[in-house]
Amino acid sequence: MASIVRFTPLYGAKSSVLALSGVLELDNYKILLDCGWDVRFNLDTVEPLRAIAPQIDAVLLSHPDVMHLGALPYAVGKLGLNVPVFATLPVWRMGQMFMYDAVLAKKEQEDFNEFDLDDVDNAFERITQLKFQQPFALTGKGDGIVITPYSAGHMLGGTVWKVKKETEEMKDTEEVIYAVDVNHRKERHLNPSALLSISRPSHLILGASQSLTRITPKLDLTGPAIQALERGGNVLVPVDTAGRVVEVALLFDDVWSQKKITQYPVAILDFVAFNTFDFAQSMIEWMSDSVSSRFDLLRENPFQFKHVHLCHTKAEVDALPSPKVVLASFPTMEIGFSLEYFLEWAEDPKNLVLLVDRVEKGTLAHELKSLQGPMRLVRTRKKRVPLEGAELREWREAQRQKELEAARNQEGTASQPDAMDTEANPQPMDSEASQDEEDDGFDSLKKQNFVMFPYQETERKWDDYGEIVDPEQFRKGEDAAELDEDDMGEDEPKDLTIRTNFAMEGVTDSEEEERRKIPKKYVEEQVDIVVRCETVTRDFSGLCDGISLKELISAVAPRRLIIVHGTEEETRAVVDMGINGLGLSPDSVFAPSKKETVDVTSDTSVYRLKLADSLFNSLRFRKIADGEVAFVHGRIRIEESEDREDVILESVPEGSSSGHPTVFVGDARLPILKQSLRQSDSGFKPEIAAGVLYTENQDSGAVVTIKKQGVGDFDLQANLSEDYFAFRDHLYTHFVTL
Secondary structure, three states: OOOOEEEEEEEOOOOOOOOOEEEEEEOOEEEEEEEOOOOOOOOOOOHHHHHHHHHOOEEEOOOOOHHHHOOHHHHHHHOOOOOOEEEEHHHHHHHHHHHHHHHHHHHOOOOOOOOOHHHHHHHHOOEEEEOOOOOEEOOHHHOOEEEEEEEOOOOOOOEEEEEEEOOOOHHHOEEEEEEOOOOOOOOOOOOOOHHHHOOOOOEEEEEOOOOOOOOOOOOOOHHHHHHHHHOOOOEEEEEOOOOHHHHHHHHHHHHHHHOOOOOOOEEEEOOOHHHHHHHHHOOHHHOOHHHHHHHHHHOOOOOOOOOEEEEOOHHHHHOOOOOOEEEEEOOOOOOOHHHHHHHHHOOOOOOEEEEOOOOOOOOHHHHHHOOOOOEEEEEEEEEEEEOOHHHHHHHHHHHHHHHHHHHHHHHHHHHOOOHHHHHHOOOOOOHHHHHHHHOOOOHHHHHOOOOOOOOOOOOOOEEOOEEOOOHHHHOOOOOOOOOOHHHOOOOOOOOOOOOOOOOOOOOOHHHHHHHHHOOEEEEEEEEEEEEOOEEEEOOOOOOOOHHHHHHHHHHHOOOOEEEEOOOHHHHHHHHHHHHHHOOOOHHHEEOOOOOOOEEOOOOOOOOOOEEOHHHHHHOOOEEEOOEEEOOOOEEEEEEEOOOOEEEEEEEOOOOOOOOOOOOEEOOOOHHHHHHHHHHOOOOEEEEEEOOEEEEEEOOOOOEEEEEEEEOOEEEEEOOOOHHHHHHHHHHHOOOEEO
């Protein structure tokens, strides 16, 4: 019997919202497909997740960006989502980078309390990492369900999920493919999607995003940037944190190397840039065949950039010579460094904003995408700034008073004698000794309590091998200040400037530490500018366009198509594509709206019923194979509530039922029937010829023939005699009679 399959998009269906989440229900097992949010972290977006989170049994994450997993820390920390989470290694690693950057950028704009970095760590600790095409069998309530990740080709580690529900009869197997944001083209660091290797699944959940676009594969991306640089303008490229930025960075580094461009620096600016590309260097096996072969043969790692600078602060980018290219997060330009640089560069017509990713309606990037000529922009800008002037002096005075109070308390505690020690060791009152103590010259120090600054002991870190030491403290003659230029190799840089991830050039460690200690506050200011910079759009989102989606659906040939993750226009286009373009039945194409549940069960005669206790207690079960069966005769009653509808099967009133016809459950094969007749003492000698079993009773000479016409359907021929009834009774022993 086939499983019951239902799908409910929580958000991200028939909507311009790019955040995505949905619930796939296989019988009683509920799988959350993605758990996305937008970078503005609007609580209204994830409100549908609040009610369903406690009912979820497992979570599958397809991509590492915020729109696919951004709500995971919030759901785990605040909504009670305490279930296994499955993803690939790159989705796990890069997903953390996305969330770190988003939280830090949000905190630079306002007091963000929905979750913090600790919540991010706790959520990602739950993730079970899988490799591409690695089947994983769920256990417990999900027994019989096997999940397998395949490459999506959109981002590093991006996944197409296959969810397979196995039944006793393989012909009833449900195979659900979840494929949102796939790319059929090969890129610099990614192979095309492996979705085309899957054929004829029972269900395909497909994303409709970009279905109305026509992508030109060889469209020049760096050309407009080089033109802007040559006229003296800066170039701003809003990118994500650890997804499509990888491909964009590789492109700029390759073009700069081929054209030998050295005068125009390229910088990647976000809070986790170093970590992102450090992780990317260790994930070569997840990348394209060309990247893997170059690394195996030549030991070339494409992420050891020659022309791209990784920066964590705006001051580091400002220190680079202008004009320059800045790849800054985020693509929406609502938060992050991309917004800061846009407000700074927007009024100069020489500058360029290069939009390379899809943008969500209602964002600043979407406004710029349709920009024609100068545009006045009035916007409330929120930011976090250090305290200055009287506020800073007031804060420092409060801190000084706290330190003084702490020192007084500490000195007072240390000067109090221990009462137990005094009683146990009484000191003799010697007058000469007392006089000596008064004349020893330290009497004034003993009588006065001087203010002592608090001392904070440096915390020592330990591992399995002992205390962790800093190797730099034990080097001799290797410090930059101790090295002479003559001692350096030819390939070593002459200028050895010590830099940390968050340090600025020209700032000492003590100054940097002091700068960090200064508290900050949130302020709002009204920004009124005229946007005169050039805006160019180049689709570098790495997604299938409308024509590619049509070819993909045709190649995969699903029996049922479910469309999500697109606007109403994009969804309608894919529905029309499936019905009119590919000849799918209208009954097999589904386009649910937000929070709309669609029943996509393959066998439409399967229903879910609840048996009333009185009816269940009256059943008489018969054992068959490894299970038990019983004949049920009842009537259906429907109970409706606010959020669900229960179908209950209850007993019929006494006297209203006249019984039921005999039902035979099971099947018999002629070879097995022949063997059982020979082993019985009935006297029959069976033989099989031309698909018919012949048997003759040696005592009476009666002949009986039986031919199987179907499952449980036999044609029995014989004279009406005791032999006929004896043979029929023996045949019945191979069935369970209800």
